[in-house]
Amino acid sequence: MSQSMFIKSIEIDDQERIIVSVQEQFQAYLKEDMIKTMLKDQAKNALGEDFIQLEVSPSTFRITVKEGKAEDGKRVVMEEINKNIEMALTFLNNMK
Secondary structure (H helix, E strand, O other), rough: OOOOOOOEEEEEEEEEEEEEEEHHHHHHHHHHHOOOOOHHHHHHHHHHHHEEEEEEEOEEEEEEEEEOOHHHHHHHHHHHHHHHHHHHHHHHHHOO
């Protein structure tokens, strides 16, 4: 299963932030405090010292990383999203 079911795009903006746009059917989850906390914790763990800040809007979340680390950070974020999607699908398949 592709991340495109959940994620519209992952880009780097002009301020060198990693912008993750979620599909419309998942945008309501970004309003939940538990999800915001989970996203921040996962970004911190995945990016380590390069992580600076996470901002969540109604349809995206933005990750600020240290200067010069945007491309590496984007790759890490993409890998982390793919890993979490695989884990969720495995969990759902095991529940059947």
